[in-house]
Amino acid sequence: MNSYSFLITLFIHLEYPVFSEQDFYQVKACCSFNGPNFNHVEYIIRSSFNKNNMMEYNSTRGNWIGFTYYSVENSHYWNTDPLDALKRAMQKKLLCNDNIQVIQTIGNMSTTPTIRLKSVKHPYGRHPAMLVCSAYNFYPKQIQLTWLRNDQDVTEGVSYTDVIPDGKLYYQFHSHLEYTPTSGDNISCMVKHFTLFEPRVIVWISDDSFTEEEKTQIVVGLCALMLGLVILTSGFIYYRKKSALYNSICQGEDIEET
Numbered sequence: 001m002n003s004y005s006f007l008i009t010l011f012i013h014l015e016y017p018v019f020s021e022q023d024f025y026q027v028k029a030c031c032s033f034n035g036p037n038f039n040h041v042e043y044i045i046r047s048s049f050n051k052n053n054m055m056e057y058n059s060t061r062g063n064w065i066g067f068t069y070y071s072v073e074n075s076h077y078w079n080t081d082p083l084d085a086l087k088r089a090m091q092k093k094l095l096c097n098d099n100i101q102v103i104q105t106i107g108n109m110s111t112t113p114t115i116r117l118k119s120v121k122h123p124y125g126r127h128p129a130m131l132v133c134s135a136y137n138f139y140p141k142q143i144q145l146t147w148l149r150n151d152q153d154v155t156e157g158v159s160y161t162d163v164i165p166d167g168k169l170y171y172q173f174h175s176h177l178e179y180t181p182t183s184g185d186n187i188s189c190m191v192k193h194f195t196l197f198e199p200r201v202i203v204w205i206s207d208d209s210f211t212e213e214e215k216t217q218i219v220v221g222l223c224a225l226m227l228g229l230v231i232l233t234s235g236f237i238y239y240r241k242k243s244a245l246y247n248s249i250c251q252g253e254d255i256e257e258t
Helices: 069-079 082-095 097-109 212-257
Strands: 004-017 024-035 040-049 052-058 063-066 114-120 129-138 143-149 152-154 158-160 171-179 187-193 200-204
Touching: 024 082, 024 097, 040 082, 052 069, 063 069, 082 097, 114 187, 114 200, 129 143, 129 187, 143 171, 171 187
Parallel strands: none
Antiparallel strands: 004 024, 024 040, 040 052, 052 063, 114 129, 129 171, 143 152, 143 187, 158 171, 187 200
């Protein structure tokens, strides 16, 4: 069995306002399963305030670490508290170790999505181009698809379908991007899924990436290449015919002398 490295949010995912509607404190608890038989399990807790890291607990390291003055003081207090260590050990058992069989089952059924990126005609005949990025035959259901334009996230002109079951076990998912082609644009589709150890990026190569002058040069070059091939082929045929005629005449002379 291959080695797996899964990060599953199982326990806590709290997000609530602290001082105002714009301030949020967030806590996440995760289980990471590694190895061919998930023989290494790591329990991780992370807290943040307004997306800034505050504290982190790691069962492999066995302690808390803080990233701010207040959280450093707090982590030192928790690291010296024997009851806190018992709490983390119990959480790891209940949330991680007791769910290994379930995670293994998901891992055995999981399949990597097949990804396709193509251009389609706009259903309403509008001028802007439309691309569709599709993911097929994947499991489990959770999947994330993002459009990138020159390595920047694209949100305008983007639409998504529901995650569609194929009828048995697998799913498919589609996203459309409506955009106005611009010379030099780099459009790509990035897919994140449970079975992918890193995001997969599919780059769209369009004829619109060439300028009119470059297109003209390409057409002229192709025409010159075709003309050269025609001349070369004609010369080769002429040479073969002439060589065959010469050989025939020479063979006839030899026969007469004999």
